[in-house]
Amino acid sequence: MFKRSLIALCALALATGLAGTVGAQPAAEKSERKGPPADRAPNVSVTRHTGTFGGQRISYTATARETFLRAEDGTARAAIFSVSYVREPRDPNRPVTFLFNGGPGSGSVWLHMGAFGPRRVAIPSDGTDDGAPPYPIVDNPDSLLDVTDLVFIDPVGTGFSHALGETNPRDFWGVTQDAQSIAQFIRLWLNENGRWNSPKYLGGESYGTTRSAAVLNQLEGAYNDVALNGVILISTVLDFGAGADTPGNEMTHVLNLPSMAATALYHGKATAPSVEAFVEEARRFAIGPYAHALLQGQALGAEERANVRRELARFTGLSEQYLEQADLRVTPSRFYKELLRDRGLTIGRLDSRYTGRDYDNAGEEPDNDPSFFGIDAGYTAAVNQHLRDTLGFRTDRSYVTIGSVQPWDWRLGQGRDSDAYLNVAPYIGRALRENSGLRIFVGQGYYDFATPFFAAEYSLSRTGIPQDRIHYRYYGSGHMMYVRDDDRVALSRDVREFIRAR
CATH class of the missing domain: 3.40.50.1820 (Alpha/Beta hydrolase fold, catalytic domain)
Incomplete structure (x- = not known):
């Protein structure tokens, strides 16, 4: 468990801490740690x-x-x-x-x-x-x-x-x-x-x-x-x-795509004969055409962009309009909120089979992780x-x-x-x-x-x-x-x- 702070109980691994001043520590801190x-x-x-x-x-x-x-x-x-x-x-x-x-x-x-x-x-x-x-x-x-x-x-x-x-x-x-x-x-x-x-x-x-x-x-x-x-x-x-969900890191989008495909299929947002076949297809697309498109940055041509966007929509279950607005780069936290927005549901981070309901349906990220508070x-x-x-x-x-x-x-x-x-x-x-x-x-x-x-x-x-x-x-x-x-x-x-x- 190593990502976002909103799901803090599951995301401690990204806590890098604050820099401190070298020197004697105050008595209160010594007392707290005894x-x-x-x-x-x-x-x-x-x-x-x-x-x-x-x-x-x-x-x-x-x-x-x-x-x-x-x-x-x-x-x-x-x-x-x-x-x-x-x-x-x-x-x-x-x-x-x-x-x-x-x-x-x-x-x-x-x-x-x-x-x-x-x-x-x-x-x-x-x-x-x-x-x-x-x-x-x-x-x-x-x-x-x-x-x-x-x-x-x-x-x-x-x-x-x-x-x-x-x-x-x-x-x-x-x-x-x-x-x-x-x-x-x-x-x-x-x-x-x-x-x-x-x-x-x-x-x-x-x-x-x-x-x-x-x-x-x-x-x-x-x-x-x-x-x-x-x-x-x-x-x-x-x-x-490679897996850091941070702006400028293209590999995270490549590595998350097969999980998005499996999840879209599970929730009826994609069609395929089996999850194994679909994720294998997603692997090939992710490491091939998708990675090629992402690594071109703003030099990506219109025709290649349209082809990649169309395939990305098929794998993720998200609309081409949403993918275009996200510049073909959908972070996992947005995916949790967007995939089942039409049903008023979010999906889990630890286990995307789980669904939850937020305070409202307008935000871009979930309130919490239903696959953690569910267990x-x-x-x-x-x-x-x-x-x-x-x-x-x-x-x-x-x-x-x-x-x-x-x-x-x-x-x-x-x-x-x-x-x-x-x-x-x-x-x-x-x-x-x-x-x-x-x-x-x-x-x-x-x-x-x-x-x-x-x-x-x-x-x-x-x-x-x-x-x-x-x-x-x-x-x-x-x-x-x-x-x-x-x-x-x-x-x-x-x-x-x-x-x-x-």
Whole structure:
């Protein structure tokens, strides 16, 4: 989740922060950031359970705990909250998968309680609102516990994770700083659980895919490396430069067009034999005639402009008049408002199957994202009940599903040009070149505008990234494809096959 501020709970990844004055900080700020004491013991709860996953009856231990990240002098700087599900009897050669969500201010609640955990919240599967409680919390036969142990991680500022003592939480809020803390946690987990020689996987969703690439670099990019067997990218965002919805960036229009086509088809604004066929046609048009037209700028000729406008209308479901007024460049936020304006509806950003109604129908952008407020209440209730009641984790802290981790440091530390164009895909390319056993799984929803599927394909097709070990799978929903029952089953099957195929 990384775009516009109006949908702030889903858009924290664009928060670059404000520049501050170097020097002593006022006492009030020191007081605000003072965390819990660093000399207490970590909070831990261990429970034992059984369940049926992938058709197998499995006994497992659930450990909900804090892990302290310490400075070189031994001072505890942060408490990382995680939940580990480990099959019994324990097997040191069994795969283990480390999972997190994105934001970058999101806890791991979504993958935990929606996709891969042993229990999940059952919200509507058809793109309608989750309504009011109680929400069903049910056994999840699609959990991956039959093929891998699972560790769900909340980075600092999310879930129950927080800075300790006088540590400023901003020390952990940045692409590299965050990755370093997660890599440190993973090494500690491997130490404590005797799993250094286990097959290892990383899995992230949304900004969690950015985090996966950055953590991969921290684990494998030094001599004291932790080699991985696979990285699971769900709703991928790696190249923030190409996907930036900013004036003058033509690539964002190219990369969003296939998602617009899929959405127009879903809502009856376009016709095609199948979504797969239509988006493939849209890919070819986007990277060909459309890109050619956009890159000419104001030198574009009238005849070519008319041809492109006509085809653009066919793919997007928008009128040629509107496309002309937009100079052939429709931003996603305008598309959300315009596509179904004649029906008085807006569409979702995270999942464009969802629709909503605004205060009025006159504006050019939606009031909010119906695909987020359509699911968030159910997940918040479910994670709190599961952690506090089923797993017995006791704390007075509120679980932060989506929180403010601002300002976020987006620099990769390589100088002006590299930091201006944020792209972590080269980390994946380097790891693939240097680890012959590493494979990449990419799962994308057709109706996702937060992390469009064509943008994921583009970022992973660049120079220096071996293509033979990247596996793509597509789903008939959006950013959180597992909210749709059929896609959760398919995602579970696809990831299970990916892990087994090592």
